[in-house]
Amino acid sequence: MSPVPGGSRRTAALLLPAAAAAAHIAPAATWLPGPRALLFPGLAGTGRRRHIALTFDDGPDPVSTPRFLDALDGLGVQATFFLVGEHVVRHPAVVRETVRRGHELGVHGWRHDRPWHPAFVRDAEEIARTVRAVHDLTGHRPRWYRPPYGILTTGRWRAARRAGLRTVLWSAWGRDWTADATPESVRARVAADLRGGGTVLLHDSDRYSAPGCWHAALGALPALVRDCRRAGLEVGPLRAHGPAPAPAPGEAPAR
Numbered sequence: 001m002s003p004v005p006g007g008s009r010r011t012a013a014l015l016l017p018a019a020a021a022a023a024h025i026a027p028a029a030t031w032l033p034g035p036r037a038l039l040f041p042g043l044a045g046t047g048r049r050r051h052i053a054l055t056f057d058d059g060p061d062p063v064s065t066p067r068f069l070d071a072l073d074g075l076g077v078q079a080t081f082f083l084v085g086e087h088v089v090r091h092p093a094v095v096r097e098t099v100r101r102g103h104e105l106g107v108h109g110w111r112h113d114r115p116w117h118p119a120f121v122r123d124a125e126e127i128a129r130t131v132r133a134v135h136d137l138t139g140h141r142p143r144w145y146r147p148p149y150g151i152l153t154t155g156r157w158r159a160a161r162r163a164g165l166r167t168v169l170w171s172a173w174g175r176d177w178t179a180d181a182t183p184e185s186v187r188a189r190v191a192a193d194l195r196g197g198g199t200v201l202l203h204d205s206d207r208y209s210a211p212g213c214w215h216a217a218l219g220a221l222p223a224l225v226r227d228c229r230r231a232g233l234e235v236g237p238l239r240a241h242g243p244a245p246a247p248a249p250g251e252a253p254a255r
C-alpha cells in the first residue's frame with residue numbers, strides 16, 4: 001500500500017470526532033457507583049455519616065407521586081425529588097403538593113433524554129428553563145441536578161453549574177425500574193450498598209421504565225426506612241445531608 005497524500009490528514013479527521021466524543025462522554029465513567037463513591041464523594045452524594053439522603057427521580061407523576069408523598073408522611077420522612085421540567089409544567093399541583101409536604105426539589109432535565117451528542121447551549125437552556133419552572137411554581141430555587149439515566153457529560157455538568165446547581169448522582173439504588181422488581185428485591189439491592197452518608201436512588205414514576213414498577217419502590221419504603229433507623233441512620237433530603245466528613249490522615253475516603 002503506497003502512502004496516500006493527505007492520508008494522515010484523513011486519519012486525523014476521523015479521529016478527531018471520536019476524541020471529541022470521548023471528552024464529551026468521559027464523565028459518564030463516574031456512573032459506576034463503586035469508583036464514583038471512592039473518587040468523587042460529592043458526586044456520589046456522600047454526606048454526614050449518620051444520615052442517608054433519600055432521592056426520587058422521574059416525577060412529577062399525577063398517578064404515582066401522591067402515593068409516595070402519603071407513604072413518606074406515614075414514615076415521617078422527607079426526601080429530594082428530581083423533577084423532569086416538561087412534566088413540572090404539566091402537573092403543577094403535584095409539584096406544589098410535594099413542596100407543601102416539606103420535600104425538596106431538584107432538576108432532572110427538561111426532557112428525559114440521553115446525551116448522544118455534545119449540546120452545551122441546549123443543555124444550559126433546558127436546565128435553566130427547568131430551574132425557572134420550579135422557582136415560578138413554588139418560590140423555591142432548586143440546588144441539585146441529576147442527569148437523566150445518571151449519564152453525566154462535561155456539557156451537562158457545566159450547564160448545571162452555570163444554573164447554580166450542584167450535580168449529585170447516588171451511592172445506592174434499588175434497580176426499581178425493571179419489570180421484575182419487587183419490594184423485597186428493591187430493599188435488598190439498596191441494602192447491599194447502604195452505608196452511612198450514602199444517597200439512595202429510587203423512582204416515583206414509571207414513565208421511563210417498566211409499567212407499574214413504581215409499586216416495587218413504594219412497597220420497599222417502610223422496610224428500607226426501618227433498616228436505616230435500626231442501623232442508627234437518619235433518613236432525609238439532600239439539604240440535610242451535610243458535607244462528607246474529611247478523612248483522617250491515612251484513612252480511606254468516605255464510601
Ligand SMILES: [Zn+2]
Nearest residue numbers: 057058148149
Ligand atoms: Zn430518570
